[in-house]
Amino acid sequence: MDLLGQLGNGFLIALSLDNLFYCFAGVLIGTLVGVLPGIGPIAAMSLLLPATFAIPPTGAVIMLAGIYYGSMYGGSTTAILVRIPGEAASVVTCLDGHEMAKQGRAGAALFVAAIGSFFAGTVALVGLMLLAPVMIAAALAFGPAEYCALMLLGLCLIAYLSQASVLKSLIMAGLGLVLGLIGIDSINALPRLTFDRLELLDGIGLVPVVMGLFGIAEILKNLEQGTDRTVVTAKISRLWLTSADWIASRWAIVRGTLLGFVLGILPGGGAVISSFVSYALERRISKTPERFGKGAIEGVAGPEAANNAAAGSAFIPLMTLGIPPNAVLALLLGALIIHNVPVGPTMITQRPDLFWGVVASMYVGNVMLLVLNLPLIGLWVRCLSVPYGILFPMILLLCCIGVYASSGQIFDLYVMISFGVFGWLVARWGYEPAPLVLGFVLGPMFENNLRKALILSRGSWMTFIERPLSAVFVVASVLILATALVPWINAKRKEMATEE
Amino acid sequence: MPKTIWTPTRRRFIASSSTLALAGLAAPGLAQSRFPNRPVTLIVPWTAGGSTDAGFRALAEATQKHLGERIIVENKPGAGGTLGPAQMAASARPDGYTLAQMPITMFRLPHMTRVAFNPLTDFSYVIHVAGYCFGTTVRADSPHKTMKDLIDFARANPDKVTYATPGAGTSLHITMMDIAARQNIKWTHVPFRGAAETNAAVLGGHVTAQADSSGWAPLVNAGQLRLLATWGKNRTKTWSSVPTLQESGIDIVANSPFGLAGPKGMDPGIVKVLHDAFKKGIEEPEHMRVMDQLDQEVDYMDTATYETFVKKMYEDMREQVERLNLRRS
Numbered sequence: 001m002d003l004l005g006q007l008g009n010g011f012l013i014a015l016s017l018d019n020l021f022y023c024f025a026g027v028l029i030g031t032l033v034g035v036l037p038g039i040g041p042i043a044a045m046s047l048l049l050p051a052t053f054a055i056p057p058t059g060a061v062i063m064l065a066g067i068y069y070g071s072m073y074g075g076s077t078t079a080i081l082v083r084i085p086g087e088a089a090s091v092v093t094c095l096d097g098h099e100m101a102k103q104g105r106a107g108a109a110l111f112v113a114a115i116g117s118f119f120a121g122t123v124a125l126v127g128l129m130l131l132a133p134v135m136i137a138a139a140l141a142f143g144p145a146e147y148c149a150l151m152l153l154g155l156c157l158i159a160y161l162s163q164a165s166v167l168k169s170l171i172m173a174g175l176g177l178v179l180g181l182i183g184i185d186s187i188n189a190l191p192r193l194t195f196d197r198l199e200l201l202d203g204i205g206l207v208p209v210v211m212g213l214f215g216i217a218e219i220l221k222n223l224e225q226g227t228d229r230t231v232v233t234a235k236i237s238r239l240w241l242t243s244a245d246w247i248a249s250r251w252a253i254v255r256g257t258l259l260g261f262v263l264g265i266l267p268g269g270g271a272v273i274s275s276f277v278s279y280a281l282e283r284r285i286s287k288t289p290e291r292f293g294k295g296a297i298e299g300v301a302g303p304e305a306a307n308n309a310a311a312g313s314a315f316i317p318l319m320t321l322g323i324p325p326n327a328v329l330a331l332l333l334g335a336l337i338i339h340n341v342p343v344g345p346t347m348i349t350q351r352p353d354l355f356w357g358v359v360a361s362m363y364v365g366n367v368m369l370l371v372l373n374l375p376l377i378g379l380w381v382r383c384l385s386v387p388y389g390i391l392f393p394m395i396l397l398l399c400c401i402g403v404y405a406s407s408g409q410i411f412d413l414y415v416m417i418s419f420g421v422f423g424w425l426v427a428r429w430g431y432e433p434a435p436l437v438l439g440f441v442l443g444p445m446f447e448n449n450l451r452k453a454l455i456l457s458r459g460s461w462m463t464f465i466e467r468p469l470s471a472v473f474v475v476a477s478v479l480i481l482a483t484a485l486v487p488w489i490n491a492k493r494k495e496m497a498t499e500e
Numbered sequence: 501m502p503k504t505i506w507t508p509t510r511r512r513f514i515a516s517s518s519t520l521a522l523a524g525l526a527a528p529g530l531a532q533s534r535f536p537n538r539p540v541t542l543i544v545p546w547t548a549g550g551s552t553d554a555g556f557r558a559l560a561e562a563t564q565k566h567l568g569e570r571i572i573v574e575n576k577p578g579a580g581g582t583l584g585p586a587q588m589a590a591s592a593r594p595d596g597y598t599l600a601q602m603p604i605t606m607f608r609l610p611h612m613t614r615v616a617f618n619p620l621t622d623f624s625y626v627i628h629v630a631g632y633c634f635g636t637t638v639r640a641d642s643p644h645k646t647m648k649d650l651i652d653f654a655r656a657n658p659d660k661v662t663y664a665t666p667g668a669g670t671s672l673h674i675t676m677m678d679i680a681a682r683q684n685i686k687w688t689h690v691p692f693r694g695a696a697e698t699n700a701a702v703l704g705g706h707v708t709a710q711a712d713s714s715g716w717a718p719l720v721n722a723g724q725l726r727l728l729a730t731w732g733k734n735r736t737k738t739w740s741s742v743p744t745l746q747e748s749g750i751d752i753v754a755n756s757p758f759g760l761a762g763p764k765g766m767d768p769g770i771v772k773v774l775h776d777a778f779k780k781g782i783e784e785p786e787h788m789r790v791m792d793q794l795d796q797e798v799d800y801m802d803t804a805t806y807e808t809f810v811k812k813m814y815e816d817m818r819e820q821v822e823r824l825n826l827r828r829s
Contacts, residue, residue, distance in 0.1 A: 140704035335717020
């Protein structure tokens with residue numbers, strides 16, 4: 001009852017005219033930066049931060065939070081339409097989302113992404129209210145050994161990301177791991193693979209790599225093939241989901257939501273990891289895994305729900321401990337401090353108006369996002385009928401602006417173009433970019449936590465087995481590898497046997 | 501007499517023209533260069549949302565009304581806070597439109613490894629701003645009540661005490677090494693990435709102690725972490741009952757003082773305009789309030805004093821690096 005009363009108060013605050021406006025402004029800006037490739041929520045929020053000094057803290061946080069979860073919504077749009085992930089968490093959405101678009105089912109893909117996001121966002125909020133204390137205890141139990149084992153599990157998922165050859169996936173993932181090593185080593189602070197270039201001290205950026213591998217490579221591929229667009233445009237009349245689509249995606253959404261909610265609370269890329277894990281899970285339990293990568297709607301629904309649920313649960317450590325689990329929420333923490341809000345464990349008791357106001361505004365914001373996004377689907381889909389001669393230069397321009405805006409370095413444009421050409425070239429031999437991205441994202445976190453865990457255990461590898469949580473992840477990793485690799489090895493053996 | 505754009509009443513005209521005349525005397529560079537006439541970029545070499553970033557965003561906000569142009573905070577983290585200033589020194593024009601925070605690593609790193617910048621010759625120093633509040637914490641249920649308890653325990657159990665810092669080679673890490681060297685004890689360093697991770701590590705019981713800048717403040721205030729000592733010269737305003745390192749019997753003061761600088765060769769007139777605006781910005785109540793909340797101690801120095809201070813700091817760092825044998829190559 002107390003909870004409901006406080007939530008009621010929160011709604012009174014969130015539904016005041018001012019705060020409704022800030023909420024709307026936030027989710028609108030969030031949708032826009034999510035759709036624009038490369039320009040992420042961090043850029044938008046730091047630009048708008050000074051503007052929030054003039055408004056009350058609750059309004060400011062409502063707006064900034066709106067930008068954050070709004071961008072998670074918007075990120076799927078370009079991923080589906082033109083195979084450019086708006087942000088890193090949408091990389092997986094490209095895989096089947098864009099395939100669906102090619103088959104003329106862009107409307108259905110966008111629709112399921114919007115519904116999945118809405119469901120996940122709302123459920124994550126309920127979880128945020130009810131489970132915050134429990135979740136925090138669980139998150140604190142995660143030490144370096146547990147993180148390391150979780151990253152290992154994540155890396156094993158590579159086995160499920162490949163369309164064709166596990167070996168080729170492993171090669172790409174290995175390459176991603178090596179690329180992730182570039183920069184200052186996080187334990188000894190020594191430079192690695194930097195070739196005395198200042199630009200490489202920080203490693204290469206995720207944004208230019210992803211935009212190159214997916215966006216630029218896709219453009220090059222289409223130019224080469226000269227795809228006949230009439231096929232695509234002829235079939236896009238249907239925007240709604242078929243009942244078969246709905247049956248295929250509804251449980252994927254639920255599973256993605258749960259995964260995202262749990263993983264989102266962990267510091268460091270919870271949203272990205274949860275989207276990969278969700279995709280792998282859907283493919284693993286599917287009765288028809290061969291459809292994945294060729295336009296399976298579950299491959300869009302699950303990951304999209306996962307990254308939005310993760311965006312919601314990421315607020316838990318921020319609100320209850322003052323610990324931001326990702327860079328965007330670190331920015332929000334800075335905003336809270338500038339607005340003189342007592343961050344940390346006492347925030348909810350000291351400023352219940354702010355906490356509950358923001359939570360209630362997120363319900364309101366999720367509804368706004370749904371209302372905003374559903375009518376836009378028709379508009380987005382029509383973008384596909386724009387001739388290539390106009391569409392491609394525009395995409396290219398947006399990519400360049402986005403990459404430059406996110407780092408302010410011309411060097412990153414060269415990185416994007418190089419990875420674009422690289423992605424296009426290797427795709428001709430059946431190498432796919434997704435495993436590379438996974439290795440690139442998880443590799444540095446895996447290494448850092450592995451070494452920290454070994455420092456803490458004084459060099460004993462048993463720490464990964466002795467600690468129960470980490471043992472669970474290690475066993476799960478082994479099982480995943482075994483179930484994925486054994487059939488593949490058997491198949492190879494048979495091949496060789498028949499050749500002999 | 502500079503032209504005024506609006507039509508003033510007589511009294512206001514006299515008042516404003518006299519201030520303008522005074523300003524003209526004080527800042528010869530102002531009239532001829534018309535600096536600034538576009539936004540000024542302030543490079544903060546740490547991630548957005550950290551305590552340095554929050555402080556500088558408040559300073560930028562407080563200063564821009566005195567400068568008359570927007571100040572844009574740009575986060576260029578990396579290489580222990582040296583990447584941003586080093587890139588600025590290498591590529592930005594010394595026109596006053598690009599400034600950077602100069603963290604202490606700018607003066608320490610050159611003694612430790614080969615770097616592409618020289619802190620004494622590659623920068624035009626503008627103003628010294630503040631220092632951080634560092635401290636050592638343990639979990640509230642820890643048996644260690646004071647810094648001495650922790651050190652005694654470490655002496656009795658070599659390598660048993662683990663401490664989390666926000667990164668290898670940071671002042672936190674090096675000061676903890678310095679403490680160990682002076683007290684002749686051994687403890688184990690576990691480098692995390694930023695305050696969010698070190699807080700979680702000590703709260704979750706994965707490490708014995710945490711050495712970090714005041715990211716622990718909310719948890720200390722809520723009674724979940726115990727602050728054993730702060731590392732400044734004086735006790736902090738917020739935690740006045742907590743002793744300093746010196747009071748705990750360790751003769752070290754560490755607060756990683758920082759200021760602002762541009763690329764070398766900036767016009768002294770422009771430096772003066774920037775210095776004057778930032779001085780007023782530093783003194784703005786809103787900035788002071790944010791700095792209080794971030795537990796950063798404002799420590800203003802004018803351009804000349806800061807330049808002298810930089811030379812001394814550079815030598816102090818050389819001495820520290822040699823004594824602790826931190827040189828890598």
